[in-house]
Amino acid sequence: MMITEISILRTLLTIAGITLVVGINAVFVVWLERKVAGHMQFRLGPTEVGPFGLLQTVADGLKLLSKQIIFPSSADTPIFILAPIICLIPVFVALVPVPFSKTLQAHELDIGLLLVIALGLLNTLGILLAGWGCDNKYALLGASRAVAQILAYKIPLLLCILPVILLAGTFSLREIVVAQQESMWFAFYQPVAFFMYLIAITMETNRSPFDFAEAESELVAGFHTEYSGMMFSLFFLAEYTYMFLASAIASILFLGGWLGPILPGPIWMLLKIYFFLFLMMWFRWTFPRVRVDQMLTFGWKILLPISLLNFLITAGVMAVL
Amino acid sequence: MSFERFALDIYALTFASLLIQIVVGAVMAVMFKKLVHCFLGLVMTMVGVAGLYYFLGSPLLAVMQIMIYVGAVCVAIAFGLSLTHKTGEEGLQAPGPRGIVPPLITLAMLGSVLLGLSKREWVGYPQKIDESPIGTMLLGEYLLPFEVISILLTVAVIGAISVALIKRRR
Secondary structure, three states, X not given: OOOOHHHHHHHHHHHHHHHHHHHHHHHHHHHHHHHHHHHHOOOXXXXXXXXXXXOHHHHHHHHHHHOOOOOOOOOOHHHHHHHHHHHHHHHHXXXXXXEOOOOOEOOOOOOHHHHHHHHXXXXXXXXXXXXXXXXXXXXXXXXXXXXXXXXXXXXXXXXXXXXXXXXXXXXXXXXHHHHHHHOOOHHHHOHHHHHHHHHHHHHHOOOOOOOOOOOHHHHOOHHHOOOOHHHHHHHHHHXXXXXXXXXXXXXXXXXXXXXXXXXXXXXXXXXXXXXXXXXHHHHHHHOOOOOHHHHHHHHHHHHHHHHHHHHHHHHHHHHHO | OHHHHHHHHHHHHHHHXXXXXXXXXXXXXXXXXXXXXXXXXXHHHHHHHHHHXXXXXXXXXXXXXXXXXXXXXXXXXXXXXXXXXXXXXXXXXXXXXXXXXXXXXXXXXXXHHHHHHHOOOOOOOOOOOOOHHHHHHXXXXXXXXXXXXXXXHHHHHHHHHXXXXXXXXX
């Protein structure tokens, strides 16, 4: 682990690149979300600022930057400040091993997938601290729901990833894509796991119909009820980056990452990522929110047995062949 | 060369900040009054230890540390925390005459570790460890314990499913 000029330069370049991806993705996805929501409800969505309203999010961001941050008097100030940061940093770091083409990757790790899974768990700690820190009953309810939710979906999520690892024989995200180059995309071998994974990442990123942590109509705004200004938008930055990350992992695991005809690799990768993001928006604006107990029932009684069975069958078939 | 000096400084600084994070987190976990602050200290220590593993050349252990201790153990503790409304105001009680025993044990352990380490040779940079023998050994030499653990975990998962599926009687 020698430090050289090149490794320092590479680190700086990585930080700059990921910051750029996170920022541009958030601006674009917020705009896309409002456009998709608008068109699904026979509205136009934002149209005023810039062409097709593209600069609407930039204007919103400037507005949020200039807003006052209000600290509740009974809040636990250090935890109140730390919580949005703890939410954002793990997803930021987890983008490091994600490959956008065979050569475009910040850092190749042979345990890249494990790193992404491990850092994905930290997000919930940020939500819990946010709910606890601001001394508000709605926030605390939202946070405790988020923790109950992570217990319900994380085991099925891992059991959906395991068959893919068995097929590819590696934890490296790049090697998983390379393994799909010779055969078909893993979505065709593992349709059940692919479908379950889609449901699980919707739960993982706290998106409707599983957005219990914020649940506007029940809990005001859930865990971020007391947050305002830029601290509020940090939570959204974290959520949209997490969506981007989960979509990237989904396209790497099941849709062959950067593989595709004619167009260059990174463009295929981005197309697949935004396909998944569009799917998640589609879910949000067409499904009503389910109840908390229904979500827990669904996670423990349906997702978990089916994913376990799918994993056992895959392992059995691979052992026989 | 001045650049090597600079690189070594960065290296030492990162290592020192990790050590500070671990010790401060551990002290927070023991001393603070509010449960959530103690919990935060525990998470800090766990993440710091993961960083230490990475520094010592084993990324696999670092990721496993985060996954198991932060992701599983701490989230389970967090679940317990979110079910209680008590913040834990009782805090520490004044130590009695027996309070001298833990510091003595700690000092003795620290002393023996330092004494043991003082005879070793110091290495500037740790090498990245080849982790593949761990997997090979788990599937060869230590196959039986590994299988027993995996059966235990599978039984736990199936048990969770059956507990959830069977209707509870009133």
